[in-house]
Amino acid sequence: MSSLSSQTSSKSGGFRLSFSQHLSLLSLFLSLPFSIGRGVFALENRQRTWRRAIHDSVLRTLTSRKWDDVRVIAHGLDELEEGAALHWIGPRRYDRVILYFHGGGFSLPPSPGHLELLHAMKKDSKAYGGTGVVLLEYSLTPDHPFPTQLRQANAALTHLLVKGAKPSDIILSGDSAGGTLALQLFAHILKPLPSIPPPPALSAPLRGAALISPWTTYGVDSPSFSRNDRLDGLSKDFYQFLGDVVLHGVPKDELAWAQPLSADFAGLDKVVTHVLNIAGEAEGLLDPVNDIALKLERAGVDVKTMIEAGGMHEDMINNFSAGEGNRSESYRWLTKWLAEVYQ
Known part of the structure; x- marks a missing residue:
C-alpha cells in the first residue's frame, strides 16, 4: 500500500513543543492505559467490538486536549499550480474519477484510515466498472488560512477537467472538513469568491458528492453537540477549538463561502446531480448534517441522508483506522450509492 510521507519542521512558524507541552504529552500518554481500561467498559462502547472500543477510547482521550498546529509536508504525484498536489490511488483514470478531500479540521494530514478507505x-469499484480515485493534498491551517484550501480544491477540479474528465464522470467526496471543502467548492461554482481564481465552467452537472460527517458549521450551538458530547469521539470543546482556528481572520463577507450552512445553494441542481450525506447518531454534528441535507434538497438536488445507529463523527474512517473498515455499515451505504450513481 502506498502512503504519504510526512515530516515536521522546527523552523520559525513550524512545529516546536514548549517544555509545558512536553509535560502535557507525557501525562497524556501515561494516562492512555487507564483511559483504555475505563473506555472498553463504558456505556457508549457497549455495542462495539473490543478493537473499536480501544480505538475510540484512545481517540476520545487524545481529542480532549487542545493541540498546537503541526505542519505536515507530503510529496505529491500531480503538482497543482496553487501549491497543492493530487495523489492517485492506483492508475490515473479520467472517464470516471472520485476526487477525495480528507478531513482533520483543516489542521491535520490524511490518516492511515483515510488511505485504507481510498x-x-x-478495489470495490471494480464491481461497478471501476473508477479512478484521487486524493487532494491541501495546505493546512493555521499556516494556510481560508480560502487557501478552497483555492486548491478549485485547482484540483479544474485540473481533472483539463485532463479530459467530464463533469458527469466526477464525484466529489470527503469527510468532516473534506465534506466542508466539497460544499465550499459548490458555493464557489454558484457564486465565485472574488479573492481566488474563478471556477471552471461546467458543461454539465457533476455526477455527485459523497459527504461523510460534513463539518457544516463552526459553532456548537446545535443541540446535538451537547446531547452527544459524551458519546462522540470529539468533544464539544474540541469542535469549537478547531472552528475558531478556521474562522480566525476570515472576513465577514467571505463567511458564506467558508461555512456551508451560511451559503446560498440556489441553483445547485445545475452543479451536482446526486448527494449522499452520511452521519452518526452519536456525533455532535448530527443536527447540522441534517440541516445541510434540507438546504441541498431545497436547491433541487437528489439527497440521500444515512444516519448510522450509534455512530460517532467519521465512524467510517474510525473503522478503517481500527482495521474493521469493511464491517462499517456506512461504508456499505457508500459503496452501494456509488454503484447506483455510476450505473
Missing part, C-alpha cells in the same frame, strides 16, 4: 473504494 484503497477499499478503488
Whole structure:
C-alpha cells in the first residue's frame, strides 16, 4: 500500500513543543492505559467490538486536549499550480474519477484510515466498472488560512477537467472538513469568491458528492453537540477549538463561502446531480448534517441522508483506522450509492 510521507519542521512558524507541552504529552500518554481500561467498559462502547472500543477510547482521550498546529509536508504525484498536489490511488483514470478531500479540521494530514478507505473504494469499484480515485493534498491551517484550501480544491477540479474528465464522470467526496471543502467548492461554482481564481465552467452537472460527517458549521450551538458530547469521539470543546482556528481572520463577507450552512445553494441542481450525506447518531454534528441535507434538497438536488445507529463523527474512517473498515455499515451505504450513481 502506498502512503504519504510526512515530516515536521522546527523552523520559525513550524512545529516546536514548549517544555509545558512536553509535560502535557507525557501525562497524556501515561494516562492512555487507564483511559483504555475505563473506555472498553463504558456505556457508549457497549455495542462495539473490543478493537473499536480501544480505538475510540484512545481517540476520545487524545481529542480532549487542545493541540498546537503541526505542519505536515507530503510529496505529491500531480503538482497543482496553487501549491497543492493530487495523489492517485492506483492508475490515473479520467472517464470516471472520485476526487477525495480528507478531513482533520483543516489542521491535520490524511490518516492511515483515510488511505485504507481510498484503497477499499478503488478495489470495490471494480464491481461497478471501476473508477479512478484521487486524493487532494491541501495546505493546512493555521499556516494556510481560508480560502487557501478552497483555492486548491478549485485547482484540483479544474485540473481533472483539463485532463479530459467530464463533469458527469466526477464525484466529489470527503469527510468532516473534506465534506466542508466539497460544499465550499459548490458555493464557489454558484457564486465565485472574488479573492481566488474563478471556477471552471461546467458543461454539465457533476455526477455527485459523497459527504461523510460534513463539518457544516463552526459553532456548537446545535443541540446535538451537547446531547452527544459524551458519546462522540470529539468533544464539544474540541469542535469549537478547531472552528475558531478556521474562522480566525476570515472576513465577514467571505463567511458564506467558508461555512456551508451560511451559503446560498440556489441553483445547485445545475452543479451536482446526486448527494449522499452520511452521519452518526452519536456525533455532535448530527443536527447540522441534517440541516445541510434540507438546504441541498431545497436547491433541487437528489439527497440521500444515512444516519448510522450509534455512530460517532467519521465512524467510517474510525473503522478503517481500527482495521474493521469493511464491517462499517456506512461504508456499505457508500459503496452501494456509488454503484447506483455510476450505473
